[in-house]
Amino acid sequence: MGAFPWHGRGPVVALPPGMRCMSSNLYKIPTLAKNNTCSSLRGARSDYRQLQRFSTSRTSQNGALDRTRNIGIIAHIDAGKTTTTERMLFYSGFTRRIGDVDEGSTVTDFLPAERARGITIQSAAITFHWPPGEVDETSGPQTGEQNEKAPRSSYPHTINLIDTPGHADFTFEVMRSLRILDGAVCILDGVAGVEAQTEKVWNQASTYRIPRVIYVNKLDRDGAAFGRTVREVSTRLGVYPAVCQIPWFHGGNGPFVGVADAINLQGLRWKEGEDGRTVKMSNLEQLEAEEPALAAELRRARIALVELLSEHDEDIVEKFFECEEDHLAVLPADIIASLRRCVLDQSSRIVPLFAGASFRNMGVQPLLDSVVNLLPSPPEAPDPEVSISGVKGGLRDLLSGDLIVEQSKKASVPAKGKQPKRKHGALQSSSRDAISKLQSCALAFKVVNDAKRGVLVYVRVYSGSLDRNSLLYNTNLQISERAPRLLKMYANDAVEVDSIPAGHIGVVVGLKQTRTGDTLVSYSGNKATPPEPLISLQLRPIAVPPPVFFTSVEPHSLSEEKRMHESLALLLREDPSLHVSVDEESGQTLLSGMGELHLEIARDRLINDLKAKASMGRIEIGYRESTLGISKPITKLFDKEIAGRKGKACCTAVVEPLDEQSTPQEQDEATLLDETYDGNQIIVRAPGLQIDRSSRTDEETSPFLPPGMDTVTFRTALQNGAMAALARGPQFTFPMHNTRVTLTINPATDLFGNETTTSALSSAARQATAAALQDVQFGAGTTMMEPVMNVIISVDEASLGSVVHDISSSRGGHIISLDEEVPLAGTDAAGTSESALEEEAPPPIDPSRVYAPPDPFETPSVGEEIPAAASRPRTIIAKVPLKEMVGYLRHLRSLTAGRGTFVMTVDRFENMSAQRQKAVLTELRGGF
Ligand SMILES: Nc1nc2c(ncn2[C@@H]2O[C@H](COP(=O)(O)OP(=O)(O)OP(=O)(O)O)[C@@H](O)[C@H]2O)c(=O)[nH]1
Secondary structure: OOOOOEOOEOOOOOOOOOOOOOOHHHHOOOOOOOOOOOOHHHHHHHHHHHHHHHHOOHHHHHHHHHOEEEEEEEEOOOOOHHHHHHHHHHHOOOOOOOOOOOOOOOOOOOOHHHHHHOOOOOOOEEEEEEOOOOOOOOOOOOOOOOOOOOOHHHOOEEEEEEEOOOOHHHHHHHHHHHOOOOEEEEEEEOOOEOOHHHHHHHHHHHHOOOOEEEEEEOOOOOOOOHHHHHHHHHHHOOOEEEEOEEEEEHHHOOOEEEEEEOOOOEEEEEOOOOOOOOEEEEEHHHHHHHOHHHHHHHHHHHHHHHHHHHOOOHHHHHHHHHOOOOHHHOOHHHHHHHHHHHHHOHHHOEEEEEEOEHHHOEOHHHHHHHHHHHOOOHHHOOOOEEEEOOEEEEHHHHHHOHHHHHHHHHHHOOOOOOOOOOOHHHHHHHHHHHHHOEEEEEEEEEEEEEOOOEEEEEEEEEEEEEEOOOEEEEOOOOEEEEOOEEEEEEOOEEEEEOEEEOOOEEEEEOOOOOOOOOEEEEEOOOOOOOOOOHHHOEEOOOOOOOOOEEEEEEEOOHHHHHHHHHHHHHHHHHOOOOEEEEOOOOOOEEEEEOOHHHHHHHHHHHHHHOOOOEEEOOOEEOOEEEEOOOOOOEEEEEEEEEOOEEEEEEEEEEEEEOOOOOOOOOOOOOEEEEEEEOOEEEEEEOOOOOOEEOOOOOOEEOOOOOOOOOHHHHHHHHHHHHHHHHOOOOOOOOOEOOEEEEEEOOHHHHEOHHHOOHHHHHHHHHHHHHHHHHHHHHOOOEEEEEEEEEEEEEEEHHHHHHHHHHHHHHOOOEEEEEOOOOOOOOHHHOOOOHHHHHOOOOOOOOHHHOOOOOOHHHOOOOOOOOOHHHHOEEEEEEEEEHHHHOOHHHHHHHHOOOOOEEEEEEEEEEEOOHHHHHHHHHHHHHHO
């Protein structure tokens, strides 16, 4: 048993064999070479050289994979993610000094903007080992066979940690980080409990079925209420908290000094003011002598834990009977194994819960143990969702061939009015053949411009192995790029590697176009593109929410314009939730995003980090314009020379409103395109086009089209033209929304052989659509639309009335519900995982059946009891125009004595009343 020195005394506890043994190296930091005078990061780097051996034999890869955890930390803003991460890095030996968010010296928040604001903006990927030491397949049990006596936390594991941002403006950033995680630690603030943002991120994590543990932080703070937080976990997050630790308050109601561990039946005590490396451990008898009330509570916690597990796990029931129904006699290894089964099979809704105060350096090492012991390795994680040829399913199903069977069935059903393409059997075998050619499949989950190394593309490899110099096909952009260099990242430091195997996270340097969210595949054979259907394989696609704020960006001089656009392009590669458009009439460049802070950070990145010489205008709400009626069919002939080449094409456009009442358009053979993008539907029809399909390439052409132009190019040119016209409404110049454009081409009269170039087609479509919009403006008219937000506000009972009144009377909002019993589905996830969202919401959990230790302030001996009713947490769900929510946090804080919080997401764009439109326009004009 390891010694945990405490004021120079010897070991205080010897645990019986079979119980969890926290070997001494666990809570100690490996000594770095004394003469190592370089930075702490560089110092640690030499210890991680072994990672360069990524591309070794399959067995060792599998072994290493078993000892890998790709995890993230999710929480409400300020719950302590960065503070906890810094301790994790320190205890693992990665850093030699604990960074401090308040001083701006943390490792993970390394962008200057993050350090300045003390918040995490870009999630950084960082790798360390827990417990410290080499990850070696010879140490610990072999793959698959878990030694019953020794927990996983007794031998080193590689932890790839993705630090996710907590601010609501970065929802998309959170989503894209979440989808590559195999497990997550959810940090709660022990004073604030479960907050609105926590609920939101929690629901997003549920969408991806990410196994989680909960860590209740800040238990050192006045007003910390562990028991209340545990109950909130059950009511607000809709899961059963498996309380694995309870807080240790000195003497029952003194300062927080450590935790009592219900798995191992021991007390862990840290010394105030130290770096937390030394932990005093007491067994149950010692704890009884020292803190009898805590020891009694620990027994209750252990009983509750075994009871809870027994309700969901047969194996623990067996162990319980083997121990003659003595809850305290069940071995810690059996409890850990049971917890692990429940965490991996999420149908039990059991989530293990731990306690600590990271800032005081208390509780972080056992939390790291729980990451290794309870969260899944990559092969144990839920099957990642893929979409291929329009069919969704799991990647493992795809690789085993099951998903392709489905895809073939779907593909072999002819669309209405069309001939079946190929026979089902043939397609199935060719699909199988294509899948067998897949060498690797990876998701680019983050693009970062690094001042020293250039553009870094962070990837999570899902199958095979991504090798240096391999050709990667980007299935989103439909282009190929070579991967000249691969890196393993340690926050802002890196180690060169030859390959990144499945299950791991790494960085590709040298990709010119790949963006955040793109899927990269490599395949065998010398073809320029991967075989069908691999060409359409996409990993966990996510829907980008519509931008609701915008700002203008102006270069300081004409000569700076090119550089500014390059920087903007890079910014868009990094963050696809930003949009750039150029207003055709004013020539102004507009940058739009999801929130004010989102655009402020983009400005910082553009001007301070990317050094673009440009200035940004005021951040404004992105209104939209919508048509109130149908236009006449308007035909436009484009006949002009462009760049010395004659271009001629003709097109007819009709625009009309697109809303719930709109009748869906019948699709027939003449329909070449029917797509909805950014709230607008574009239909392209060409009756009588006479399409010929090449049996060899599947390419479709027509004798009416100029030689070399296929139908895809033809309809894309028309679509681009219509989209350009929709970018500017006829009356208010805001982009059009909820609008359907039907473009009709008569091949005999509207196409002119060689003269019908793609730019002529685009121009004809743009002019016809713009003219149809003008026609509407002078007929039925157009209206302004505004973003309406789905707002979730957390307040206490005492301030509920004033907040509801403020929302419904002063802000023109509609209250949807108070205290939704069942957790809300992650609204941002809409469309990302149908299967997850289709599931029925589980029944609510009765908090009276949930074990939670009493909070010190609830005991009669301690001061006055806080009236429970007034502090009861309440949740308000409302729909409120975004305009009324600008600057709302400050107002909410003043209404709720600083306790209220809220999150919001775009619900929809709504038509504005004439009165409201007038008021907004007056304000906008005054503001300009
Ligand atoms: N008293 C106390 N304060 C803490 C504890 N953990 C974190 N804090 C403080 O809480 C504040 C927020 O901590 P961070 O670690 O930056 O929180 P975060 O969740 O990373 O915040 P974002 O990066 O902005 O999402 C800082 O002032 C910390 O010093 C704790 O255990 N006890």
